[in-house]
Amino acid sequence: MERIEKTVRHLLETADVQVDGARPQDIHVHHADFYRRVLKDGSLGLGESYIEEGWDANALDSFIGHLLRANLQQRVRWNRHALWAALLARLSNRQTRKRSTEVARRHYDLSGILPNPLLDPYNQYTCAYFDGTDDLNKAQEKKLDLICRKLQLQESDRVLDIGCGWGGFARFAAEKYGCPVTGISISGEQIDYAKRDCEGLPVDIQFCDYRDLRGTYDKILTCGILEHVGHKNYGRFFRIVHDCLSERGLYLLQTIGGNAPAQTNDAFLEKHIFPGGTVPAIQLIEEARTGLFTLQDFQNLGAHYSKTLKAWYENLCAAWPELARVYDGRFRRMFEYYLLSCKGAFDATHLHLWQMVFSKTGPLLDYRSAR
Numbered sequence: 001m002e003r004i005e006k007t008v009r010h011l012l013e014t015a016d017v018q019v020d021g022a023r024p025q026d027i028h029v030h031h032a033d034f035y036r037r038v039l040k041d042g043s044l045g046l047g048e049s050y051i052e053e054g055w056d057a058n059a060l061d062s063f064i065g066h067l068l069r070a071n072l073q074q075r076v077r078w079n080r081h082a083l084w085a086a087l088l089a090r091l092s093n094r095q096t097r098k099r100s101t102e103v104a105r106r107h108y109d110l111s112g113i114l115p116n117p118l119l120d121p122y123n124q125y126t127c128a129y130f131d132g133t134d135d136l137n138k139a140q141e142k143k144l145d146l147i148c149r150k151l152q153l154q155e156s157d158r159v160l161d162i163g164c165g166w167g168g169f170a171r172f173a174a175e176k177y178g179c180p181v182t183g184i185s186i187s188g189e190q191i192d193y194a195k196r197d198c199e200g201l202p203v204d205i206q207f208c209d210y211r212d213l214r215g216t217y218d219k220i221l222t223c224g225i226l227e228h229v230g231h232k233n234y235g236r237f238f239r240i241v242h243d244c245l246s247e248r249g250l251y252l253l254q255t256i257g258g259n260a261p262a263q264t265n266d267a268f269l270e271k272h273i274f275p276g277g278t279v280p281a282i283q284l285i286e287e288a289r290t291g292l293f294t295l296q297d298f299q300n301l302g303a304h305y306s307k308t309l310k311a312w313y314e315n316l317c318a319a320w321p322e323l324a325r326v327y328d329g330r331f332r333r334m335f336e337y338y339l340l341s342c343k344g345a346f347d348a349t350h351l352h353l354w355q356m357v358f359s360k361t362g363p364l365l366d367y368r369s370a371r
Contacts, residue, residue, distance in 0.1 A: 008035040015070035017063060024059035025066040031055070043073060047268035047341070051333045060337065061310075064344030112326045113335070115166045115193070117319035118312050122168035123197070126224040126254060127305040127353045136311035139304070144172040149370040150297060150357050151219045151250050153177045160184075160217040160244060162210050163225030167194025167203065174201040182217070184208035213240055218249045226255040226285075227277050234280075234288035242292040242360065250359055251293065255280050256305075257352040273338050279351065293358035296365050302352040309343035 031054040037045035057063040115123035128139035155178040164183025180202040258279035
C-alpha cells in the first residue's frame with residue numbers, strides 16, 4: 001500500500017496537486033484505500049471514492065482542471081472498466097432504441113431535483129449564455145433568444161425541437177415568436193411536464209424517438225441530444241434531420257464537444273450519470289454532415305458552460321435542506337462531483353460547448369447581429 005500511495009502522490013504532483021495542501025487544487029485524503037482505487041479504477045475509482053467520503057478537495061473543479069491539463073487521465077486510463085467499455089463500443093451499438101431509454105430513466109426522470117430546484121424557469125438543462133449578466137435565469141433566456149435569432153425564427157415557421165427536455169425552448173419560441181413548435185422526447189416525465197407547461201400555446205409535445213421522425217419543418221433544433229446519439233448513429237441522425245428540414249430551412253445544433261474522437265464516456269459519468277453517452281468530436285460531426293448541410297455559423301460557448309455548472313451547483317446547495325428529505329448524502333456528493341468535475345473539464349478546455357447553424361441550400365448568411 002505504501003508503494004501505491006507513493007505512486008499516486010507522484011502522479012498528483014505532476015499535476016501540481018498536493019495531498020493536505022492549502023491551495024484550491026489540493027486535496028485531503030481521509031481513507032488510505034483512495035490510492036488503490038485511483039490506480040485500479042481510474043476516473044471511476046476517483047469519483048466513487050469521493051462519493052464515499054474517501055477524500056475532499058479545497059475546490060473540486062480546480063482539482064479536476066489540474067488533472068486534465070496534466071493529462072493524468074491518460075496515465076491511468078486502461079483499467080478494467082475502461083477496457084471493457086472500449087470493447088463494448090467497438091463490438092456493439094450502445095445507443096440503440098432500447099438503450100436510449102435507459103438514460104431517460106436513470107437521469108432525466110429524476111423527479112425532485114430536475115427540473116426544479118436545479119434549473120431556471122424555462123427548465124434549461126443545457127449551457128446558458130452569460131452575456132452581460134451573472135444571473136442564471138437571465139442567462140438562460142439570453143441563450144434561448146440567441147438560438148431563436150440564429151434560426152431567424154418567424155411566426156410562420158414550423159419548428160421542431162428534437163430532444164425537447166421539459167419544453168422550455170418550445171414555450172419560449174411560442175410565447176416570444178408566436179410560431180408553432182413540435183417537441184419530441186423519450187422521457188415520460190419530461191413529456192408530462194412539458195405538456196402542462198406549454199398548455200394553451202401552439203406547442204405539440206410527443207413521445208417519439210428521433211429515428212421515427214416524419215414531416216417537414218422550417219427550423220430544427222437539437223440542443224444537448226447529440227451526446228446521446230452515439231458516433232455509430234451520427235450519419236443516420238444527420239440524414240433524418242436533413243430529410244425533415246425544408247429546402248430553405250435552418251438547423252441549429254448545440255452540443256458538448258471534445259478535442260478528439262472518443263468511443264466511450266468517462267467511466268464515472270457512464271456508470272452514475274449518463275449511461276451510453278459519448279462526447280462528440282468535430283471530425284465526426286463534419287464527416288456526418290458532409291454532403292447534407294452547409295455550415296453557416298460556429299460558436300464555442302465553453303466558458304459559459306463553466307458558469308452554468310457553477311450556478312447549478314449553487315442551486316443544489318441552496319435547495320439541499322429541502323432535498324435532504326428525499327436524497328441522502330451519497331446522492332448529494334455524487335451530483336456535486338458530477339457538476340464540479342464537468343466544470344473543471346470546461347475550465348481546462350478538455351470539453352467545449354458548440355453551437356452550429358446549418359442549411360441545405362441558399363446564400364451565405366450573416367450572423368453578426370445574432371451574437
